[in-house]
Amino acid sequence: MFGEMELWSAGRSLEVGTPRQQAVLAALVVDARRPVAIETLIHRVWDHTPPANPRAVLYSHLSRIRRLLTQATSLADGTTAQIERRHAGYVLDVDPDLADLHRFRRLVEQGSDRQRGDDARAAELAEALRLWRGSPLAGLPGGWAAQVRDSWQQRRLDAVVQWAQIELRLGHPATVITTLPDLAAEYPLVEPFETLLMRALHATGRGAEALDRYSAVRQRLADELGTDPGPELRALHRAVLNGELPPPPRDSVAAARNVTPPPPRPQPRPAASTSASAPHRPDPEPVGGDESPAVPPDAGLLATDHTATLEPASAEKPRLLTTLSGRVTAVATHTPLTRAQLRLIPRRTVLAALVAVVLPAAIGSVHIFQRDKSDDSPSISPTIARAQALFAAAEEFDQEGRIKDAQAATVDAVRLYDELIKLNPDQNAPALVPALIKALDRAGVDFSVSAAVLRTWLANPVYTPYPAISQMLLLRGWRLKAPVYLDVIVSNYEHTRGITSPRHIADVRPDVLRAAVLEGSNTRYGTQVRDLQQLLEP
Known part of the structure; x- marks a missing residue:
């Protein structure tokens, strides 16, 4: 896969075919031993310009690749590689370490x-x-x-x-x-x-x-x-x-960053699910682990049940809005509140005031970036600013040691984030990803890739499972004692048999996610912990 596509068997190089056939093989190799849906294969090979009958062309490529793999396995001693058809898609059954x-x-x-x-x-x-x-x-x-x-x-x-x-x-x-x-x-x-x-x-x-x-x-x-x-x-x-060079540092938290601007992200939407039949979609479980929720019913409007009414705040009622300078202002009175003063306000007041004007605006708002009449530069919308204010409040509470308050604020922020990326993922997700990364870091989720790559993953809810899994990690309220890599958690989740790569919170199964975090921690630290509760802060 590094460089041009090549297939070797018993010391012999085999012809891998046309670029399209190579693309089909590559689309299966990157997910070796995992099912890849037909729609996903078509998208990976042809992008948004598939042929007139893409399935027929795909089947033709798969047939030729099967013959090629048969030839390869006949040359190898005991090594097998074959393509299997399963209900969730096609699977390249080969030892991943051979790629x-x-x-x-x-x-x-x-x-x-x-x-x-x-x-x-x-x-x-x-x-x-x-x-x-x-x-x-x-x-x-x-x-x-x-x-x-x-x-x-x-x-x-x-x-x-x-x-x-x-x-x-x-x-x-x-x-x-x-x-x-x-x-x-x-x-x-x-x-x-x-x-x-x-x-x-x-x-x-x-x-x-x-x-x-x-x-x-x-x-x-x-x-x-x-x-x-x-x-x-x-x-x-x-x-x-x-002449006073300090000793070499331990492994840097900040990874290498290539500052060359990345290419634009593809725009077409692939199929939402990679399985033939839609899996059961459990509701996201509340914060606080497996036994009991850590968020009381009055922790904030978004943390309440679905029957709660969201009454728009009137012009006379003070509302808290985040400005671009990071300060919080009571709109009705125009009285600025510093962060120190914000700490003195009860958590319920802050969250309720923030969220009461958030969700109705988010549901009714489609245009997220507004242009100022005086110039051509985009300005951040109040809807995104409110979500950022919730994330900022969670960070403040966490710094003060008010863990339950921080979790409640995070739940509200994540749910609003979910509403925003459903409305317009291409515009809304990138604006909120930095706050999401901070929240994950506070939860003990580590990152083995650069910040630029991580931002790309988390800003692609249509194309990657990272936003959905990250949201569920935060909604669960887990705070890990020792950090676990996010990409390892995602990989463990997706390698679980019978699991579809999630694109929405409702697609994420908490039991599978729990096992993925456990496996990621055990692999990283060489442990054999079987109960996630042992990895969580009290």
Whole structure:
């Protein structure tokens, strides 16, 4: 999958066919041993321009791929690969580790496990990076292939940064100097590469070269982006000048970031479900774990039952609105309230005032960005601002140790977020993703990808399961003692037999999500915990 699509068996390279046939095979390989719906295959292969009879053309490609796999398995000794038709779609039944893409993922996950020794981690990350032979699915057309390329390019950058950090901690700067210059030339705007290379150069007594690299990257950023180096790189530059370089850091929370603007996201909507028959859609369970809800009935209007009436606030009643400056204002009295004053207001008053004007506006509002008459720049709508105010209130409560209040505010914020992305996901989701990421972080959900990739995933409720699963994680009110990677949780969820990739909160099964979190934690920390309650903060 890295570079051009290739199929090898018993040391022989087999012809994989036309680009369209390669795209069909790739669409099955990325979900090896998981069913892929026919509609999803058609979307991945043809985007929004399918042929006149796409199913017939797809069946023809599948037939030829089956013959190709039969030839491959006849050459291999005991290795099997076949395509099966199931009610939920087509499944490529093959060991995922036989695909370089999946092997790369596994090695990076093992190399990211901080419970393992640095020597083992460095070796696994280096093995993963050696698998890279070029951009994934090189030469394959379409928006889906481009999205796969973007995602895995970012995973590669993050893996390189982790590997270099570990090698520096192990005292191997020469190894970093051997590898990083070529990658820094390939990705000239990735500042963590320059930071690590400067560290390695300084550690080998080549401080002058380190200073030269800083000058070069500063000029490059100014010429191409009109900006200065980030604070970490600037601080390192000062340290090199002073000869007081701090020790190499532990694994950075912030991953490598390629600041090249990503390509526009595809617009067509694929089928909402990947199964032939619609699964049971349980209602989202309340906050607070398995035994009892943590949100009292009066925690806020959105936390009450569906029979509660939402009465629009009159002009005389004070309403709390968030302004772009982050302050809260009582609209009726025009009296500004600082954050310190907001802490003194009972939680129920804040949430009720915020939410009472939120849901009716959200349900009746379709146009989310409004243009100011005086200029052409988009301004954030009050509806989105109210959702952000709820997330901000939850963060305030959490900082004060008012955990139940924070959970109640989060529930209301998530439900409003759900209403907004149902109305217009392309516009509303990106505006609220930063607040969603903060809420997940407070819940103990970790991220093994860069912020840019994470924002792309969470802003795509139509194309990815990340928004739905993230919302359910927050609605459950779980607060993990030790963080678990979000992409691992999603992968575990989707690999569960008989499960359809969710696109809405109602599609997410809490029992499967609970098992996915448990598995993600056990895999990361080498434990064998069987009860999720043991992983949660009291």
